Amino acid sequence: MALNDTKLRRISGKAYEGPEEIADGGGLSVRISPKGLITFQYRYRFNGKPARLKLGTYGKMSLKEARDALEECKGWLEKGKDPAMQRKKAKDIASSSPSISTLVDEWFDTPSVKEMVKYEYWKRMLKLHITDNYGKLIADEMSPVEWEQIFIRITKGGSPVQAGNVLVKMKQVIRYALRRKRITSNALMLLEINDIGSRPNNGERFLNDVEIGAFWNAIDKTKMSWQNKMFIRIVALTGCRGVELRLAKKTDFDLKSREWTIPKENSKTRKRFVRGISKLAADYLQQVFDLYPDLSIVFPPAKLQENRPMSASTLISIAEQVEDVMGGEHWSLHDLRRTCKTKMAELGVAPHVSEKILGHKLTGMLAVYDQYDYIPEQQDAAELWAKKIQECSEINPLSLQN
Numbered sequence: 001m002a003l004n005d006t007k008l009r010r011i012s013g014k015a016y017e018g019p020e021e022i023a024d025g026g027g028l029s030v031r032i033s034p035k036g037l038i039t040f041q042y043r044y045r046f047n048g049k050p051a052r053l054k055l056g057t058y059g060k061m062s063l064k065e066a067r068d069a070l071e072e073c074k075g076w077l078e079k080g081k082d083p084a085m086q087r088k089k090a091k092d093i094a095s096s097s098p099s100i101s102t103l104v105d106e107w108f109d110t111p112s113v114k115e116m117v118k119y120e121y122w123k124r125m126l127k128l129h130i131t132d133n134y135g136k137l138i139a140d141e142m143s144p145v146e147w148e149q150i151f152i153r154i155t156k157g158g159s160p161v162q163a164g165n166v167l168v169k170m171k172q173v174i175r176y177a178l179r180r181k182r183i184t185s186n187a188l189m190l191l192e193i194n195d196i197g198s199r200p201n202n203g204e205r206f207l208n209d210v211e212i213g214a215f216w217n218a219i220d221k222t223k224m225s226w227q228n229k230m231f232i233r234i235v236a237l238t239g240c241r242g243v244e245l246r247l248a249k250k251t252d253f254d255l256k257s258r259e260w261t262i263p264k265e266n267s268k269t270r271k272r273f274v275r276g277i278s279k280l281a282a283d284y285l286q287q288v289f290d291l292y293p294d295l296s297i298v299f300p301p302a303k304l305q306e307n308r309p310m311s312a313s314t315l316i317s318i319a320e321q322v323e324d325v326m327g328g329e330h331w332s333l334h335d336l337r338r339t340c341k342t343k344m345a346e347l348g349v350a351p352h353v354s355e356k357i358l359g360h361k362l363t364g365m366l367a368v369y370d371q372y373d374y375i376p377e378q379q380d381a382a383e384l385w386a387k388k389i390q391e392c393s394e395i396n397p398l399s400l401q402n
Contacts, residue, residue: 003030008058011036028070030058040066042073046082053084098182100142101135106182107173112325122169129154129166139177140185147188151196163197168330175324193330205331206339213392218326225302228318230288231310235333237281237386239340239357241268242315242333248298250289255282258379262359273359276378278386343388349381357381 003024011018014036023029031039038058044051055061055069073083098106104126107113134150154163174188193199207215215236219229235245238260247266253259260275267273277285288298295307302310319333337358344354355361356374 003063005063008038008063012038012058024063024067026070026074028055028066040069042070042083044073044077044083046077046084051082051084053087097138097140098177099135100137100139101131103139103177103182104131104135104173107176110176112327125162125166126169126173129162130170139174140183142185142187144187144190148191148196151191155197160197161199164193164199165330167191167193167196172324172327175320199330205329205335206342207331207335209392211326211328211331212339212343212389213394214326214328215322215331216389216393218322221325222321224318224321227288227291227299227302228314230284231299232318232322234281234284234288236336236340236389237284238275238277238382239337239354239385240275241337241359243312244359246299246309246312246315249296250298251296253285253298255286255289258282258382259375267359269359269361271361273356274373274375275357275359276375276382278379278382280386280390281382340385344381344385347381347384347388349384350377353377353381 003022008030011032016032016034016036018032021029021031027043029041029043031041033039040055040058040061042053042055044053053073055066061069073087076083076086108119108123113119130150137146151163151167154160154166171189174183174186177183178186178189199205216233219232222229231245234240235242238245240260240262244262244266248260248262252261252263254261258277258279258281260277262273262275264270264272285298292300292305295305297307297309299310300306300308301314315333319331323331341354341358344357345351353374357378
């Protein structure tokens with residue numbers, strides 16, 4: 001006769017003198033002690049030998065859960081796997097899956113993170129917003145929606161910008177854990193700041209001199225391929241859009257004249273324009289050209305080395321890897337363009353020249369009458385900017401994690 005909850009509740013925790021074992025069906029049964037302790041078990045045969053597997057005790061495991069466990073065990077048997085070994089593996093994995101607190105602590109223990117300017121501040125912030133309330137949760141078991149609720153709670157508390165900042169910091173924690181294969185789920189990485197909060201003065205972000213130095217020196221400390229390191233250096237030196245360099249062909253460049261022609265199909269304005277570049281940028285580009293002498297694309301996929309542009313997603317990954325090492329406030333590839341424009345203004349570069357470098361349309365009467373490319377002026381400005389970057393890199397601290 002099948003078991004039912006009424007029968008089990010009547011027996012559980014009370015003196016018992018009935019049969020020691022009661023079957024439920026399909027190999028599932030309960031063993032009952034004289035004191036009313038009820039244990040679910042599964043009897044089966046594996047490799048021709050009888051076996052018995054303890055599933056759990058009534059009270060901690062319901063009858064429905066025991067029946068579900070039975071079906072799981074039967075599924076393993078059908079695949080030729082021993083249910084006892086499979087349950088042990090599952091238990092070992094569950095016990096070794098780190099909690100959010102463990103991952104945060106491990107990240108804070110890394111040498112580069114300990115150099116953060118705001119190390120103590122971020123220890124307090126992650127404790128307040130993450131580990132105090134959610135630290136015991138297992139990271140691998142978290143869904144994107146569950147992660148999302150953590151940060152939305154910060155936003156609902158009146159701090160949408162802080163929610164975004166905490167998300168950026170937790171992405172660094174999770175990215176570190178993923179690299180070390182401590183976890184397998186990248187659910188948190190699917191969230192964007194705009195999903196849960198807001199960015200701080202997003203349209204005004206540019207890197208200051210110390211950040212520029214930290215950025216430039218962080219590139220070599222990443223584990224990126226050599227060509228990807230060159231890619232982001234050239235983006236910074238030229239003030240270009242990432243897509244312009246990603247799609248660029250060698251024939252677009254005259255390195256001796258230090259000119260880069262952006263064809264209309266690669267231009268955001270859908271108009272061809274010419275950009276003057278620095279000697280350092282030209283030198284870097286020549287090194288990249290020499291890496292793949294038989295390819296027409298400047299930056300092919302690093303691993304495949306096919307004659308096609310690297311994927312668009314690689315651009316985001318490159319910036320994220322540099323940001324992880326550099327630390328500090330969040331920035332994007334577009335912020336590098338804004339930094340180039342801002343610092344050129346500080347260096348005395350005329351606005352119409354820096355606008356030409358960035359590939360912007362001139363406005364007003366200049367747009368109508370001024371068709372000059374200002375190539376020599378662009379090149380002079382690019383030289384000033386390259387020198388500025390190098391000067392900043394010499395005063396840079398090891399890390400700007402904040």
